[in-house]
Structure formats: structure tokens, C-alpha cells
Amino acid sequence: MHVELSRLSVHYSGQARPAVDEVSLGLPEGSIGVLIGPSGCGKTTLLRAVAGLERASAGEVRLSGEVVESPGLHRPPETRRIGMVFQDYALFPHLDVGQNVGFGLGKLPRGERAARVAEVLALVGLAGSERRMPHELSGGQQQRVALARALAPRPQLLLLDEPFSNLDVELRERLAHEIRAILKAARTTALFVTHDQLEAFAIGDTIGVMHQGKLHQWDDAYTLYHRPATRFVADFIGHGVFAPATLREVDGQVVVDTPLGALTDVAECPLPTAFGGGQCEVLLRADDIVHDDHAPVKAQIVRKAFRGSEFLYTLRLRSGETVLAHVPSHHDHKVGEWIGIRPEVDHVVTFERGSGAAAPPMAPYPS
Structure with a gap:
């Protein structure tokens, strides 16, 4: 039927x-x-x-x-x-x-x-x-x-x-x-x-x-x-946060400046002119954040949830923003410890800053 x-x-x-x-x-x-x-x-x-x-x-x-x-x-x-x-x-x-x-x-x-x-x-x-x-x-x-x-x-x-x-x-x-x-x-x-x-x-x-x-x-x-x-869908499905970001164009490519550093070589990203001053919010999933001891960005573990093969870490950056990260469970760090992290994002989903639950993501600009 x-x-x-x-x-x-x-x-x-x-x-x-x-x-x-x-x-x-x-x-x-x-x-x-x-x-x-x-x-x-x-x-x-x-x-x-x-x-x-x-x-x-x-x-x-x-x-x-x-x-x-x-x-x-x-x-x-x-x-x-x-x-x-x-x-x-x-x-x-x-x-x-x-x-x-x-x-x-x-x-x-x-x-x-x-x-x-x-x-x-x-x-x-x-x-x-x-x-x-x-x-x-x-x-x-x-x-x-x-x-x-x-x-x-x-x-x-x-x-x-x-x-x-x-x-x-x-x-x-x-x-x-x-x-x-x-x-x-x-x-x-x-x-x-x-x-x-x-x-x-x-x-x-x-x-x-x-x-x-x-x-x-x-x-x-x-x-x-x-x-x-x-x-709302972005927030309801999976684990992630909305981080403040600024879009800018460098040599014909869009660069996304985030609290974790600049995201480059990202597909399906809107042009900076889509937002006032290029300012927006970007969805960062827990699987977009990679634990890397050698990364220049450090974050403090404020919460951890054991999921068997992995931990779900809640991390606070020095700037005050919070991100989530899936980390293999043999990396068993204590709450309060600082660890290195880096973004690994192949496409971005952006929203107007402070937009409501029904707000659609900004239409992507094909790279």
C-alpha cells in the first residue's frame, strides 16, 4: 500500500x-x-x-x-x-x-x-x-x-x-x-x-x-x-553544537573561521555575502572533532559519557565555547584535563546567528 x-x-x-x-x-x-x-x-x-x-x-x-x-x-x-x-x-x-x-x-x-x-x-x-x-x-x-x-x-x-x-x-x-x-x-x-x-x-x-x-x-x-x-533537525538528530563562525573568501575559496581555527577545503559552503559581515553559526558534530595531542587548540573536559567503544566528551575551549567529541575509549582522560583537538569537517551546515528551531540552513555554494 x-x-x-x-x-x-x-x-x-x-x-x-x-x-x-x-x-x-x-x-x-x-x-x-x-x-x-x-x-x-x-x-x-x-x-x-x-x-x-x-x-x-x-x-x-x-x-x-x-x-x-x-x-x-x-x-x-x-x-x-x-x-x-x-x-x-x-x-x-x-x-x-x-x-x-x-x-x-x-x-x-x-x-x-x-x-x-x-x-x-x-x-x-x-x-x-x-x-x-x-x-x-x-x-x-x-x-x-x-x-x-x-x-x-x-x-x-x-x-x-x-x-x-x-x-x-x-x-x-x-x-x-x-x-x-x-x-x-x-x-x-x-x-x-x-x-x-x-x-x-x-x-x-x-x-x-x-x-x-x-x-x-x-x-x-x-x-x-x-x-x-x-x-531543529540539526539539534535533535545526533550530537553537536552550534558554534559562532565567520565566512570569508580567499582566492575564490570560502574559509570558515571558527573557535577551533579556520576550516578550509570545505564543500557546500555558502558565500560570505549570505550573512551580514559573513557572521553565522556552524553546526559541529561530535564526529567533526578529532582528539589530537599535537593540535594547537586545547580544550578542557567538563563531562564524559562512556559509550563502550568510545567516550562522548563535552569540552570547553579557552574562549568559553563548548564542543562535543567522540573519542576512542582507550583515551580515558579525566574530567578537568586539557586535551588537544582539531576540526575535521568536509562540509559545513550554517545558520543565521540566533535563528529559531524552524530556520533552514543557508543554501550551500557549490565549490
Whole structure:
């Protein structure tokens, strides 16, 4: 099923701004889309509007080219051939696994129903578990049963609302990879809501970042990280800071002066005339900063977070600015210690100084 949203809005009475504000996106058949953003950004409301559980105040929802939701049209949820998986699994505790998975297959003859239950349980890695009870299963196994139940009626579209939020962090990412493989094997179109970036990166073909009801960007993970469409996306995705910078042109090439020194040979940089006096802010990711004991720029470690193979260091420069750096974990420096750092940036993302969350980056000047 191809999913298309065209300027979709959902507005609750008594609220100053729409919960979903003119969102447009397309999800091709067989693709997995993910919506991420802070709590209250509208991602679950958008999912519910696609399902038919919320009414649109403006715009349209089209499923395989057919309008199913608009201000003048509302197709009931049960007619949309949509499956849903919730964060609380919603398994029936008094029914065994087979009965839970087969709950939506009541119209099938008993033999066909049993065959389909066995098929989807095998798909989710729980073959032969029909007679087990939900309380006998781990959280990850219960989530697989909920997924099998949603897939059993062969929905055209599967909607998943934070399905891993009750699981521990390590299991969430692993299960996200597994469920991606399951959905791809079933050739199921899916739209997934999460607040966890690692989950989104693990499961999604396309990821949408929402804030205050608006969809800021709908793109693959690499583009979100390296080519953010707005300052909010740049700040929300990954680790980074906005550092003051000045652009100047030397021999036909743009030089970016930053607290870490001058950045040269950078691709996709705006001309200095794009900003008053060339002054702007540049996004510096943690992976743009390299630990180098021989570098002339020194920074003091003010915070460190152990990530297994690396530390995420928060560093303060002598000028007072703060930057972040990923450093291999065998470089175990103490908080308060000064270390050498240097920038290693192949492209820059620049913004007007003090611009708001919705501000787009300045269009790059091809070098």
C-alpha cells in the first residue's frame, strides 16, 4: 500500500495550535517510515489520523490512491485494512498465543486459521509457541506475538506506536533490526512512531522529524544527520553544537573561521555575502572533532559519557565555547584535563546567528 498525506492537519478544540499542522509525506509500498520527535510533537496523533482514529481538520490521507480521510470524508478504521501494534502489546491474558494471533481471523475456516497462525509465528521467530500463555513470555516475545497478531489478517498497512518503549535499551535496538527484517520479509508497508533515534535508524527506510505539529524533514537517516533541513533537525538528530563562525573568501575559496581555527577545503559552503559581515553559526558534530595531542587548540573536559567503544566528551575551549567529541575509549582522560583537538569537517551546515528551531540552513555554494 502506498501512503500519501497531503497538508494533513488535526486540530483539537480548545487548543491554540493544531496537533498536526499541514503535514505532507509519501511512503511507497513495502517501505518502512518512522516518525520521531519530542513528546507532544504530534507524531502519535498523525498515526491515529492515518488509522482513522482521529478526524482530519484539513488536508487528506490517501491509501493506494484512495482518499480515506479529509474534512468531508471519513472511512471507518475497520475498512482501511490497517494493522496496529501498541506499546502495551494489548495481548489477551486469558488466551494462549495461538488464540491471540488468530483473534482477527474468525472468518477463516479452522484449518486455514491454524495454518496462518503457524505461518506468522514462524515469521516472527516463535514457531510452535501456540499453546504458551502471554505471562510465560518475555517482553520481547510478547512484542513479537503482538506483531504476529497484527500481520495475521494481511493488512495493507501496519502502524506501530512506540512498540518497544517498555523494553530495555539493548533489547529495543536488537528487536528493531529483527522487526525490520520481518516486515521486509512480509513485504509490509509500515509507519512507526518512536522517540528513540537508534530505533528509528535501525528500522526506517525514511525518517520524519516532527516538532510542534510540523514535519521538519522526511528523509533517510544519513541526510537527516548530514543535511538537516532546519535548525531543529540539526539539534535533535545526533550530537553537536552550534558554534559562532565567520565566512570569508580567499582566492575564490570560502574559509570558515571558527573557535577551533579556520576550516578550509570545505564543500557546500555558502558565500560570505549570505550573512551580514559573513557572521553565522556552524553546526559541529561530535564526529567533526578529532582528539589530537599535537593540535594547537586545547580544550578542557567538563563531562564524559562512556559509550563502550568510545567516550562522548563535552569540552570547553579557552574562549568559553563548548564542543562535543567522540573519542576512542582507550583515551580515558579525566574530567578537568586539557586535551588537544582539531576540526575535521568536509562540509559545513550554517545558520543565521540566533535563528529559531524552524530556520533552514543557508543554501550551500557549490565549490
